[in-house]
Amino acid sequence: MPLLRGLCRCSFVCRGMMQPAINHSWISKLTKNDLHQLIEEVKTGNRDAVSKAALFVAHESFGLWHNRARAKLCRHFKNHPPAEVEEQNRMIAAIIQRLIDGCFSEQFMDQLSMTVRLDPKQMQVSAIAALTSPKAYVRRYAERTLHIINASSKVQPNR
DSSP, X not given: OOOOTTSOTTHHHHHHHSOOSSOOHHHHTOOHHHXXXXXXXXXXXXXXXXXXXXXXXXXXXXXXXXXXXXXXXXXXXXXXXXXXXXXXHHHHHHHHHHHXXXXXXXXXXXXXXXXXXXXXHHHHXXXXXXXXXXXXXXXXXXXXXXXXXXXXXXXXXXX
């Protein structure tokens, strides 16, 4: 299937697989301006905004600028993770599932990079599992992720 603008390679499969059990329909309705505002509020430390942003990162959505916003939030959360471990775990699980399923689109490395920082051991196990994927692009991302993990472990051996 060709890569459709703004959608992942397996968008129709992802839409069915990645839908959350809880209704978070507000996520798909976020506009570019809403996302800019959310990002700015997250940067100020607004607790409600951080919770909404963590939900946004964890749930699949295909709106205009959603992948770009997800990448920006992941770059922020990489160095300033949500205080709630549950929020971190929700994001980590969603990103790992995207890697394993191959359901991701542009700027996915920002998501992987955040996940490597928040939980390098779980990400390493998942990347090793993704190396066996029949999808070549998934194996490439898994290799890149393992390269990041190996490089960071050489810099900081206590991780």
